[in-house]
Amino acid sequence: MVRPQVVVVGGGWAGCAAALAARKAGLDVILVERTNMLLGSGLVGGIFKNNGRLTALEELRCMGGGNIIKVMEDSARHTNLSFPGHVHASLYDVEVIEASVRDLILKEGIQLLLESRVVDAHTVGRRVVGVVLASGETIEGDAYVDATGTAGPPGSCLRYGAGCVMCIFRCPTFGPRVSLAAKARVEEKTCEQALGMSGSCELNKHTVASWLSHRLDTNGCVLIPVPKYLVHGEMLGRKACQQYALPEYADNLVLLDTGQVKLMTPYFPLDELRRLPGMERVTYCDPYGGGRGNSVRFGLVTPRDDALRVAGLDNLFCAGEKAGLAVGHTEALVTGTLAGHNAARFALDLSPLVLPRDLAVGDFIAWVRGQIEMGEIGTRYTFSGGPYFARMKESGLYTTHLGQVEDRVAGVGLTNVFAKPLL
Ligand SMILES: Cc1cc2nc3c(=O)[nH]c(=O)nc-3n(C[C@H](O)[C@H](O)[C@H](O)COP(=O)(O)OP(=O)(O)OC[C@H]3O[C@@H](n4cnc5c(N)ncnc54)[C@H](O)[C@@H]3O)c2cc1C
Structure with a gap:
């Protein structure tokens, strides 16, 4: 049969x-x-x-x-x-x-x-x-x-x-x-x-500062406060994943260790991102979005x-x-x-x-x-x-x-x- x-x-x-x-x-x-x-x-x-x-x-x-x-x-x-x-x-x-x-x-x-x-x-x-x-x-x-x-x-x-x-x-x-x-x-x-858009974008882990990479390895999650003049509150409304559309996700970089660094916002302009501690030489994982939003x-x-x-x-x-x-x-x-x-x-x-x-x-x-x-x-x-x-x-x-x-x-x-x- x-x-x-x-x-x-x-x-x-x-x-x-x-x-x-x-x-x-x-x-x-x-x-x-x-x-x-x-x-x-x-x-x-x-x-x-x-x-x-x-x-x-x-x-x-x-x-x-x-x-x-x-x-x-x-x-x-x-x-x-x-x-x-x-x-x-x-x-x-x-x-x-x-x-x-x-x-x-x-x-x-x-x-x-x-x-x-x-x-x-x-x-x-x-x-x-x-x-x-x-x-x-x-x-x-x-x-x-x-x-x-x-x-x-x-x-x-x-x-x-x-x-x-x-x-x-x-x-x-x-x-x-x-x-x-x-x-x-x-x-x-x-x-x-x-x-x-998706609620996150991805950074190359080896391009963040070594202290930050180490903290991610140890803790899985790191929050970096974003100074007021760089807060992108408008991003919250663009998230497909509304469970992450909370003010904490605009006021901080919420970073998760998934092998890459998962940055819990649809995108963050690269030049602004590099002004934040640990991010001075960071790059996005292209071709996943290049810091301009995706998906x-x-x-x-x-x-x-x-x-x-x-x-x-x-x-x-x-x-x-x-x-x-x-x-x-x-x-x-x-x-x-x-x-x-x-x-x-x-x-x-x-x-x-x-x-x-x-x-x-x-x-x-x-x-x-x-x-x-x-x-x-x-x-x-x-x-x-x-x-x-x-x-x-x-x-x-x-x-x-x-x-x-x-x-x-x-x-x-x-x-x-x-x-x-x-x-
Ligand atoms: C950047 C990003 C981060 C995310 N992070 C998380 C997270 O951390 N946790 C979480 O739970 N969810 C997360 N999500 C959401 C989650 O990934 C999706 O909702 C879920 O995985 C969707 O699965 P799916 O199989 O329905 O669709 P998809 O993952 O879209 O899969 C559809 C598949 O169909 C294929 N396809 C399409 N058309 C055709 C065709 N005509 N012929 C053959 N194949 C075809 C595509 O290539 C694709 O592989 C994230 C989404 C994105 C974009």
Whole structure:
């Protein structure tokens, strides 16, 4: 018997998690990525387990999605850090993690197509029947996941950002993002209100003063006060990651050690930065932004249900930033895992899984959809701050007690659900 096949488009955190979940379910999986590396914007991120993301990741682990979390943990440079507005954070090393994720993907037997950009989709009725690569080749599957993210294309960066500054998405080299859902003729909502740059930019660690590099190695986080005349308060409003849009992030340089130095502001003019202590000879990690801002994202929203099925199509699921205005690696992992699992369920003629709202992950997926349907599209949602973390705390969904998370997942009968083969 030929095994059904799931095709995942986009190899960021969401696409990797989706591919792993569909593979764990027992299906053949092809993961298609436009660039020469996995992880998308995860190549410049690094913060995880901060605030409610800890609860969400532990829920995912209890549901059987722990293999990818372990890669993050094994690549961590620092654990249990606090910085303004955030507690119990870990930082993975952005310089080393991609190779480890790639090892996991290949070890699990997923077929990985790098430098393969999907440029079109074939549909018949309510089904996607194939995706077309820029090379002209068509890849056919039984179910599909759109994990293409929301970054760029460069036209958006020119129009809404500081111009295309060759960020980690490297569109000029590999071609811009193409939305699979849009190519399958799904009407996505354009969403100018939500557009924003990332909340951070990256500095070359060996170019900061040695005392500062040493403090970063030891503490993971260093705050350097910014004199009033250099404070860029306007940057707070431009952040896609609103959990870092606090005054402390304008009044200080908040620096995190992710292998690079993660400067928690969308950008800071280089000449001004060099006036600050420890920064006299600093350079930005080009091509990640060059100090002029990067990665304009969230310009569109794909309609979907709580099983992450894209509206109007039976066999297309979405994950990560494509699943709504969700920002973060953790958010990408949890939605990716569910989307990949549900794609596998569809291919096997099983009804999709909807996570109950007794779980933070289930509540997040349903609540964000509701917010978007009510027109709340000027916000980006995350477990780590803003309105959703407030909701987690009020509703009791936020917990750091791992036993409580285990009981919660067991209570809804979902222990290891993502680790069991469906075949
Ligand atoms: C500079 C920066 C720093 C960040 N820091 C953090 C952080 O510290 N912690 C945190 O939790 N979050 C952070 N974020 C946010 C987080 O990285 C993202 O929200 C999350 O990783 C998105 O994952 P994704 O898989 O949905 O999308 P993406 O990471 O955008 O991945 C989408 C992938 O799809 C590929 N793709 C697109 N179109 C096609 C196509 N047509 N064919 C094939 N492939 C295609 C892209 O190349 C890309 O690899 C940061 C974001 C940025 C930009």
